[in-house]
Structures are given as C-alpha cells and as structure tokens.
Amino acid sequence: MEDLIPLTPQLWEATYETLYIVGLSLLFGGLGGLLLGIGLYTTRSGSILGNRAVFGTLNVIVNIFRPIPFIIFLAAAQPLARAVTGTGIGNSAIIFTLSLAATFGISRIVEQNLLTVQPGVIEAARSVGAGRLRIILTILIPEALGPLILGYTFIFVALVDMSAVAGSVGGGGLGNFAIQYGYRQFNPVVTWAAVIVIVLLVQAVQLLGNVLARRVLRR
Amino acid sequence: MPLISLRNVTKSFPPGRRGDPVVHAIDNVSLDIEAGEIFGIIGYSGAGKSTLVRLINALEKATSGEIVVDGHQVTNVPDRQLRTLRLDIGMIFQQFNLFNAKTVWNNVAYPLRVAGRTRDEIQARVTELLDFVGLADKASNYPEQLSGGQKQRVGIARALATSPKILLADEATSALDPETTHEVLRLLRRVNEELGITIVVITHEMDVIQTLATKVAVMDGGRIVEQGEVFDVFSNPREASSRRFVSTVVRGIPSPDELSVLRERHTGRIVTFSFRDGDSSQASVFLELAAAGVEFELVYGGINDIRGRAFGHLTLALTGQDAVITSTLQTMAGRIAVKELA
Numbered sequence: 001m002e003d004l005i006p007l008t009p010q011l012w013e014a015t016y017e018t019l020y021i022v023g024l025s026l027l028f029g030g031l032g033g034l035l036l037g038i039g040l041y042t043t044r045s046g047s048i049l050g051n052r053a054v055f056g057t058l059n060v061i062v063n064i065f066r067p068i069p070f071i072i073f074l075a076a077a078q079p080l081a082r083a084v085t086g087t088g089i090g091n092s093a094i095i096f097t098l099s100l101a102a103t104f105g106i107s108r109i110v111e112q113n114l115l116t117v118q119p120g121v122i123e124a125a126r127s128v129g130a131g132r133l134r135i136i137l138t139i140l141i142p143e144a145l146g147p148l149i150l151g152y153t154f155i156f157v158a159l160v161d162m163s164a165v166a167g168s169v170g171g172g173g174l175g176n177f178a179i180q181y182g183y184r185q186f187n188p189v190v191t192w193a194a195v196i197v198i199v200l201l202v203q204a205v206q207l208l209g210n211v212l213a214r215r216v217l218r219r
Numbered sequence: 220m221p222l223i224s225l226r227n228v229t230k231s232f233p234p235g236r237r238g239d240p241v242v243h244a245i246d247n248v249s250l251d252i253e254a255g256e257i258f259g260i261i262g263y264s265g266a267g268k269s270t271l272v273r274l275i276n277a278l279e280k281a282t283s284g285e286i287v288v289d290g291h292q293v294t295n296v297p298d299r300q301l302r303t304l305r306l307d308i309g310m311i312f313q314q315f316n317l318f319n320a321k322t323v324w325n326n327v328a329y330p331l332r333v334a335g336r337t338r339d340e341i342q343a344r345v346t347e348l349l350d351f352v353g354l355a356d357k358a359s360n361y362p363e364q365l366s367g368g369q370k371q372r373v374g375i376a377r378a379l380a381t382s383p384k385i386l387l388a389d390e391a392t393s394a395l396d397p398e399t400t401h402e403v404l405r406l407l408r409r410v411n412e413e414l415g416i417t418i419v420v421i422t423h424e425m426d427v428i429q430t431l432a433t434k435v436a437v438m439d440g441g442r443i444v445e446q447g448e449v450f451d452v453f454s455n456p457r458e459a460s461s462r463r464f465v466s467t468v469v470r471g472i473p474s475p476d477e478l479s480v481l482r483e484r485h486t487g488r489i490v491t492f493s494f495r496d497g498d499s500s501q502a503s504v505f506l507e508l509a510a511a512g513v514e515f516e517l518v519y520g521g522i523n524d525i526r527g528r529a530f531g532h533l534t535l536a537l538t539g540q541d542a543v544i545t546s547t548l549q550t551m552a553g554r555i556a557v558k559e560l561a
Contacts, residue, residue: 118314118316120312120314120316121316121317121318121319123278123312123316124310124312124316124317124318124377125318125329126278126305127276127278127305127308127309127310127378127387128305128306128309128329128330128333128377128378128380128381129301129302129303129304129305129306129330129333129334129381130302130329130333131298131302134333138329139318142318142320142321143318143319143320145320216320218361218363
C-alpha cells in the first residue's frame with residue numbers, strides 16, 4: 001500500500017489520459033459511426049435510399065474491419081495513423097485508430113437501433129411530404145434516441161477496454177499505468193487501484209447513460 | 220372530371236427469391252373517384268387494397284398505367300413534385316403511426332413545418348385541428364399516454380393539417396374496438412361533410428362501408444371485381460366475393476346449411492322475397508298472400524337501412540293449396556324479386 005501513495009499523481013494523470021483518449025475517440029468514432037450506421041440503414045433495400053450496391057459495399061467493409069482484434073488493428077493501421085496525425089505512436093495515434101475502429105463498431109449499433117423504428121412511422125412522415133434528410137434528422141434519430149444513448153454508453157465501456165492497450169504504442173492511460181507500475185513492478189495493489197478507478201468510471205458513465213435514456217424514453 | 224382517376228394500373232413486385240413468380244399486387248385496375256365522395260375499397264388481406272391506396276399518394280410507384288390526382292399526373296414525376304402533391308393528400312393508418320418521440324401538438328404541427336408555414340400559422344392551425352378532433356386538452360401528452368381512439372384522432376388531425384383535398388384511410392379502424400370504431404367513423408363523416416374532404420377508405424370490414432361509404436369497390440386478387448353505389452352492391456351483389464362480404468352484415472338468402480335446418484322446422488314451400496326501396500311494399504305482399512288464402516310464416520331474413528334507403532330479404536314458409544301458391548307467386552313476380560328455395 002505504501003508503494004501506491006507516491007504514485008498517486010501518476011494515477012490521476014493516467015485517469016485524465018484515459019478520459020481524454022476515450023472522450024475524443026467517442027466523439028470522432030461516434031460521429032463516424034452515426035453516419036455509417038445511417039448509411040447502412042437507409043441504403044438497405046426497401047428503405048428510403050434503398051440501393052443494393054451501396055448497402056452491399058458498406059456491409060462488407062464493416063464486416064471486414066469490425067472483427068479485427070484492436071491490438072492487431074492498432075499495429076496494422078499504424079501507417080495510416082502516421083499519414084493522418086503525423087505520428088504513429090502516442091495518444092494522437094491511439095485516438096485516431098480508436099476512432100476508426102469505433103466507427104465500424106458503432107455503425108452496427110446505430111443500424112440496429114434505427115431498425116427498431118416502426119417502418120409505418122417513416123411512411124407517415126413520407127405521406128406528409130417530408131424529404132429524406134428531414135426524415136433522418138427529425139423522425140428517425142429522435143424516434144431511436146433512447147436506445148441510441150444506451151448503445152453509446154455501451155460503446156464508452158468498450159472504448160475504455162480498448163484504450164488499455166495504448167501503452168503498446170507509447171500512449172498513456174489507466175491500462176498503461178496498471179501494466180507499467182503494477183504488473184511489471186510485481187505490485188498487485190497498484191494494478192488493483194487502476195482497476196478500481198476504471199470500475200468507478202464505468203459505473204458513473206453507465207448511470208449517466210441510463211438516466212438520460214430513461215428521460216428520453218419517459219419511463 | 221373525377222378527383223382521382225386510375226387507368227389500367229398495374230403494380231408488380233419482383234420475386235422475393237430467384238425463380239419465384241412475379242407478384243401482381245394490382246392487376247389492371249381502373250377506377251374513378253369523384254370529389255366529395257367517401258369511396259370504400261373492401262377486400263380480404265392480400266387482395267391488394269393497401270398497395271392500391273399507396274399508389275394514389277405515390278408511396279408506391281405503379282409499374283404501368285396512369286394515375287391522375289386533382290389534374291396532376293402521379294406516375295413518372297420527380298420526387299420533389301410528389302412531395303408537393305402529398306400536401307394535398309392526408310393519410311391515416313391502422314397502427315396510427317404517430318411520432319412517439321413528439322407530443323400530440325408536435326405530431327399535428329409536423330406536416331405544417333414540412334410545408335414551411337410560419338410559427339403563427341402553425342399555432343393557429345394546430346389549435347383549430349385539436350379542437351376539431353376534441354383533443355385540445357391532450358396537446359402536451361405523448362402518444363403512449365393516449366387510448367387507441369385518441370391516437371387515431373391525432374392521426375386524423377395530423378393528416379388534415381395541410382388542409383388536403385383527399386384523405387386516405389388505410390384500415391383506420393381495424394385496430395379499434397367496436398365502440399371506438401364508431402366514434403372514429405363519426406369523425407370521418409364530419410371530415411367529409413363539414414370540410415368537404417374526399418375520403419378513400421380501405422377496409423376488410425363491411426360494417427365500415429355500410430356506415431360510412433357512398434360508393435364501394437370490391438377487390439379480390441389484385442383486381443376490382445365489382446364497384447358501384449353502396450346501396451346497389453349491398454342490395455344486389457353480383458360477384459361471389461362481393462356476396463361473401465355482404466353476407467357478413469346482411470342476413471339475406473339462407474345458405475344451403477341454414478335451409479336444411481329451416482326445412483326440418485317448417486312444412487310448406489320456402490320462398491325468399493327481396494325488397495328494395497321503390498319496389499312494392501311488404502304490406503302488399505302480405506295482403507296478397509292473405510287474400511289468396513295462403514298461410515305464411517316468417518322464417519329468415521332482415522331489413523337493412525343504408526343512408527335512409529331500405530332493402531332486405533325475407534324468407535317465408537308458405538302453406539296452402541299448391542296451385543294457389545304458384546299462381547299467387549307468379550302474379551307477384553313481375554313487381555318483386557321472388558325466389559323459391561328448392
């Protein structure tokens with residue numbers, strides 16, 4: 001326990017870094033996933049932009065990239081990260097790669113939640129003369145908002161999990177802290193301190209997500 | 220010129236799997252609907268009536284044929300033009316299809332926002348519509364807080380928001396209990412009479428046609444097998460599928476099964492007299508039978524009223540001298556439909 005006390009500043013620094021990495025990845029990946037998910041939903045045959053070729057292409061791309069284990073994806077996408085962010089290591093590279101991976105994962109969650117909207121509701125909007133973009137923005141997303149919030153909460157937890165490997169490419173965060181100061185120093189107390197902070201973080205965000213979703217769903 | 224006109228309209232859906240036959244949901248349908256009518260389209264599920272009504276506001280696109288609504292072509296028009304057309308055609312649905320994330324007020328305001336009305340116009344129009352459907356006190360409620368009948372009244376208010384000329388009702392009462400059904404049908408009648416809106420009603424319930432429609436078309440297998448004034452189709456259905464629908468609300472000529480039950484209980488000759496208004500009255504038939512010394516007993520049938528016009532079928536068991544009965548029936552046959560059941 002006395003080993004942990006001098007590491008307290010590093011623990012807070014790691015917590016901040018995790019929030020920073022996960023927060024920005026959720027922002028970029030969330031937007032990308034929302035767009036890709038809407039693309040998947042609307043191009044499905046019978047939907048408002050039904051187009052078999054576009055849907056097939058998007059579907060295959062998502063299916064190829066989504067199942068790649070993140071630590072492998074991180075290594076494989078390193079050249080791309082370097083091209084875009086100027087560096088292949090550190091927090092910027094991690095945020096870029098995590099956002100990209102999250103885009104594919106989130107797109108499926110968005111697609112699935114949009115599919116729960118009754119087709120009749122979309123038809124009603126079409127019957128009053130609403131255009132496609134208006135239907136997406138004013139009907140589709142508001143109708144699916146409750147489950148979407150829960151989906152994004154789920155993704156936050158997944159991103160915390162994925163961000164733990166950041167240390168392998170020179171990034172920081174709680175995962176890196178636990179391995180560097182706990183596991184490699186044979187100090188389980190330090191490892192467990194990181195675990196407790198992660199659990200508290202996840203609990204807090206899950207609670208927030210539940211409260212927001214409940215408010216949107218009015219139950 | 221009719222308000223809605225369909226000429227040789229066909230709608231086919233590609234087969235679900237390769238090798239399956241093409242589905243002809245609508246098969247060469249021609250139809251005219253005049254302004255101010257309440258036009259009923261009845262058929263069993265799968266008869267194509269829901270597809271037919273969606274062709275009118277182009278939610279479905281016809282495969283071939285011509286559709287003209289209020290002087291405008293609906294077939295082969297760009298999407299932007301269709302959206303303008305849809306402001307003139309309201310639609311209500313079996314499952315109501317309200318926007319669950321919006322309040323009653325915002326549901327009704329939505330078409331007005333789409334049409335680009337000002338805030339003041341929207342305020343005035345929504346207030347007026349909620350008053351009309353009797354839901355002014357529910358403006359800030361969400362759909363899940365309403366009963367089925369209230370939901371459909373919101374649906375009607377939303378459909379009427381942009382003051383359309385036409386209201387399409389797709390099985391609008393099929394998810395409602397009988398009492399609520401009548402409440403919604405009364406409201407639709409008011410929409411037609413007070414606002415002068417032409418209504419196209421899709422249903423599988425003959426009762427809805429009987430209480431609401433002025434004209435009716437019977438659909439079967441994607442075709443219209445019979446159409447005309449509701450009174451004519453009800454009092455004298457020509458096609459087998461029309462007869463099946465009419466028999467659900469009109470007790471007419473007994474079926475073979477019912478006839479054999481009647482035979483067990485009654486002696487004598489069993490004869491059905493069919494009355495339509497304008498024909499000779501029931502009283503004259505009874506008087507003539509009595510005068511000829513024929514005893515009669517009413518064994519089956521009923522009288523129906525459609526918008527103040529009566530018709531019905533009465534089946535009598537006649538006893539007396541055979542020759543007298545035959546000659547009496549013959550003298551009546553010129554004035555009234557008489558059918559002896561063998």
